[in-house]
Amino acid sequence: MxxxxxxxxxxxxxxxxxxxxxxxxxxxxxxxxxxxxxxxxxxxxxxxxxxxxxxxxxxxxxxxxxxxxxxxxxxxxxxxxxxxxxxxxxxxxxxxxxxxxxxxxxxxxxxxxxxxxxxxxxEWQRFAPSIVKAREFIGEGLLGEVFLVCVYQLGFVRITGWRLSKERTGGGNLIDSGIHAVNALRSLGGADVEIVFSQTTRLVLKEMEGEDTSVTVVRFRNGVVGNLITSWGISTPGPHAYFTVYGTDGSLWEQLGDDGGLYIRSSRLPEADEEPVKVDLPKVSGFEAECxxxxxxxxEDKEPITGPREARADLELVVAAYRSAETGMPVRLPL
Ligand SMILES: NC(=O)c1ccc[n+]([C@@H]2O[C@H](COP(=O)([O-])OP(=O)(O)OC[C@H]3O[C@@H](n4cnc5c(N)ncnc54)[C@H](O)[C@@H]3O)[C@@H](O)[C@H]2O)c1
Missing domain, CATH: 3.40.50.720 (NAD(P)-binding Rossmann-like Domain)
Structure with a gap:
């Protein structure tokens, strides 16, 4: 400079x-x-x-x-x-x-x-306070051994312009906003993915070339299993958590909607043993933090947390999911 x-x-x-x-x-x-x-x-x-x-x-x-x-x-x-x-x-x-x-x-x-x-x-998800805190709790062992992660990114988006074209986007919903949920799944589940099985569909946004909805099952190399559902076709989402992480001693989840936020239940935390506790999160925007x-x-000549190899790993999961959806078969990584 x-x-x-x-x-x-x-x-x-x-x-x-x-x-x-x-x-x-x-x-x-x-x-x-x-x-x-x-x-x-x-x-x-x-x-x-x-x-x-x-x-x-x-x-x-x-x-x-x-x-x-x-x-x-x-x-x-x-x-x-x-x-x-x-x-x-x-x-x-x-x-x-x-x-x-x-x-x-x-x-x-x-x-x-x-x-x-x-x-x-x-990838602002890696800077979102709920994900940062969830990763901290997992790292501190508050859930015991994590074995299952579920991520549900559900909503309605009317797609227009270049996003209608599979050639221009590389796919549909999963490679676009869905890749944020892929990043959440990887960063909560252990990052290193071994097997991907996926099915996609497009029954709502018929004007799109790519899929509007995807369901993916993942096995991480550390033995953790994960489930990811993403959709742009849901105009009436019910109450649900964006992500839930289950461990041998507890679970945590980001609740959406009224009284949304990060919740934890853990036998390792006396105050959260019987009832879930809502976690205080810093009022920071993931968008601002990433910039x-x-x-x-x-x-400061530092390597970015969301460097290109992390982003490539997210994309690799998406590409594997598309390959699996096309063939009907599970896909092993690395591709
Ligand atoms: N992080 C998020 O939450 C988030 C949200 C939306 C989009 N995105 C990503 O951001 C990227 C852009 O998506 P978007 O929704 O903003 O698209 P957009 O179509 O709304 O905006 C793209 C802009 O690029 C401009 N543009 C196109 N060709 C240009 C050229 N040759 N020179 C200068 N400007 C040009 C267009 O005029 C337009 O304003 C995509 O990668 C998308 O996946 C991320």
Missing amino acids: GKGKLGICVVGLGIGYAHARNYSKMEDVDLYICDADRAKVERAKAELEVKGTFGTIDEVLESPKIDAVDISLPHDMHKDVAVKAAEAGKHIMVEKPIARNLAEADEMIEAAERAGVKLMVA RHFVECIL
């Missing part, structure tokens, strides 16, 4: 607008923005502290003012823009999924390693 503030350009102002808002509050960052849609650029300029704008991605990558890019573009653009950014010596934050397939992910990882730049994937982490990784 060597010139005061870190110059970060957010490219793509859909969800990227939220990233831009986070960077704009940071005193050690100069925020730049770029979007092909002029109206989005004007709106962001009017609402946020923006240092400058760019008309095209090439202009962003050529600019000496830019130290890092935040790629919040459709999935089919991640690889090309990330590889070019690495070659231009820019640090990279890329939205999830890292890419549409493992070959693209590997190209990105190699390009970043060759150039010696940071490559982080915007701050990216900046700190660059300024």
Whole structure:
């Protein structure tokens, strides 16, 4: 850097607008923005502290003012823009999924390693207070030995634009918002997946090419088993937990809806032995924390918690699930 503030350009102002808002509050960052849609650029300029704008991605990558890019573009653009950014010596934050397939992910990882730049994937789940705390409790042994993890990501989303295309997204619901739930399952279950069996369907959002709903069973190498259900087709979700982790001495879950939050029952905690206890969580947004982490990784030369190998492992599970759904057979990892 060597010139005061870190110059970060957010490219793509859909969800990227939220990233831009986070960077704009940071005193050690100069925020730049770029979007092909002029109206989005004007709106962001009017609402946020923006240092400058760019008309095209090439202009962003050529600019000496830019130290890092935040790629919040459709999935089919991640690889090309990330590889070019690495070659231009820019640090990279890329939205999830890292890419549409493992070959693209590997190209990105190699390009970043060759150039010696940071490559982080915007997986805010790993920074969400409920997941951070759940991992802490599991690590402290409060559940005894964990043996089962269930994650249910259920809701209704009307899909439009590039997301309708399997070619542009790499799949459907599971590779898109579903990959957040994949990350939650992996980070709560032990990360290293051995077997994946999955079925997918599309009976609600018939305009999509990919699936709107997926059901996946996972076996981790540590013996833990997991179950993941994701859907964009559920307009009437009943009360349910987002994730539940079961251990030999207790369980914990993130309840959604009224009185939502993280709950724990554990024979190792006298106050939570008979009745579940609601856990106090810091009022931190996972989104804000991930953007701050990216900046700190660059300024302090640290490796990102959600580095590209973690993101590749999430994608590998998704690719295995699609392969399993197509063949009707379980799939063994590594692919
Ligand atoms: N972390 C999350 O919770 C979350 C939520 C939504 C989306 N996402 C991810 O973010 C990424 C973007 O999704 P989105 O929903 O914001 O999409 P979007 O379509 O809403 O936004 C993409 C933006 O990119 C711009 N764009 C496209 N081509 C461009 C180009 N050549 N130059 C400059 N700008 C260009 C478009 O004008 C658009 O504003 C995807 O990877 C998606 O999976 C993550």
